[in-house]
Amino acid sequence: MTTRDWKHQNLELKNRLYSSARTMVPLIRQRANETAELGKLPDATIAEMQEAGFFRIMQPARYGGYELEPHVFFEVQMILAEGCMSTAWVLGVVAIHNWQLGLFDDKAQQDVWQDNDATLISSSYMPVGKVTHTEGGYMLSGKWGFSSGSKHCDWAFLGAMVPPAEEGGAPDYCTFLVPRADYQIVDNWNVSGLEGTGSNDIVVDNVFVPAHRLHRSLDGYNCDNPGNSVNLNPVFRLPFGQIFPRAVSTSSIGALQGALTAFITVNKNRTGLNDGARAALDPQALYAAATAEAVIDECRTVLFRNFDRQMDAVNGAEPLTTEERVKMRFDASAVSKKCTDAMNELFLSCGAQGIFKDHPINRSWLDINAGRTHVANNAFKLGRNLGSLQFGFDNTDFFL
Structure with a gap:
């Protein structure tokens, strides 16, 4: 296949993915109440996303994936979020794991995908696991929270600090890959906002994890992972700390777009119950709509600009500096606050009509505010690090 043919085929694939996402928007919007009541995505929604190929966008080609750049993946996520932020959130978190598994030793990739390359992985990266070294690997125990989409997945990524093998060494933050048979899902997702993400607890009780099912955060930071020996596409050289945070912030952009569209539709001809004034002539409403559009435009522009720079870097341009990575990490964390404020x-x-559960923007309001609470969306911590660099202090974050 010539380069021209490959680019044409790639463009057709991207357009097909975008079209499929647009087609799904009204369907998942209709299922929003069912999704919330279930406390997870309906099986039909997962099946439709599987059929559309959304989980394969950044998956290794060796296992049926498309190996497309993050621009495509996050565009699809934003489109879906216009209909249901819970659906887009689960896609963002779960599908990005197919990219991360490509960073693991190929034995781990075979464990998950050799028999079924549509197998999905959930996660909880909080470093709460208890780890001991043993022959051939590690013993792992712990209880992790907020594992989005866990009921749809047959494996889980779980975070832990690995103690040094020798006295005097430093602990190592790692992600462990664990099969469904080795963990329990605690069905405790009883929340307001993002109800459909099914972000339940995961419990592991002293199970063996072979050494090849571990991914070191330091390898992700250095962009030099075991999987790079077999997955040669430059997309697998992107920094892990720049990819996952976008999976939990970008759905807010699409949800805000969906809310803005609904806001204009509802208020275009609405009159106030108390004063009879047209909502479309209310300066506060006009300003709110203008602000939402500006926030959407800004967040999308920064998202794609930053990934343009990252893709240039892995394709041979100047490597990313620490300062760039700190700024991009802050950019990702700031998305949720900006979208929440505009929402x-x-x-x-x-007015008071917005508090009714059947109001067209009520669910988006709850979901965006819920997403704001994710630790990766805490802009203050990341902003403090960026400000420290500006004042000449050292970087304190290596999840970059």
Whole structure:
């Protein structure tokens, strides 16, 4: 296949993915109440996303994936979020694991995908696991929270600090790959907002994890992973710390877009119950709509600009500096706050009608505010690190 043919085929694939996502928006919007009541995505939604190929966007080609750049993946996520942020959240978190598994030793990739390359992985990266060294690997125990999409997955990525093998060494933050038979899902997802993500607890009780099912955070930071020996596409050289945080912030952009569209539709001809004034002439409503559009545009522009720079770097341009990575990490964390602030202005401009559960923007309001609480969306911590660099202090974050 010539380069021209490959680019044409790639463009057709991207357009097909975008079209499929657009087709799904009204379907998942109709299922939003069912999704919330189930506390997980309906099986039909997972099946439709599987059929559309959404989970394969950044998956290694050796296991049926498309190995496309992150621009495509996050565009699909934003489109879906216009209909249901819980659906987009689960896709973002679970599908990005197919990219991360490509960073693991190929034995781990075979463990998951050799018999079924549509197998999915959930996660909880909080470093709460208890680890001991043993022959051939590790013994792992612990209880992890917030494992989104866990009921749809047959494996899990779980975070832990690995103690040094020799006295005097430093602990090593790692991700462990664990099969469904080795962990219990605790069905405790009883929340307001993002109900459909099914972000339940995971419990592991002293199970053996072979050494090849471990991914070191330091390898992800250095962009030099075991999987790079077999997955040669430059997309697998992107920094892990720049990819996953976008999976939990980008759905807010699409959800805000969906809310803005609904806000305009609802308020275009609405009149106030108390004063009879047209909502479309209310300066507060007009300003809220303008602000939401500006936030969407800004967040999308920064998202794609940063990935343009990252893709240039892995394709031979100047490597990313620490300063660039710190700034990009802050950019990712700031998305949720910006979208939440804009969403809250839309909500307030709907008056008391907005508090009804069947109001067109009520669910988006709950979901965006819920997403704001994710640790990766805490802009203050990342902003403090960026500000410290600006004042000449050392970087303190290596999840970059």
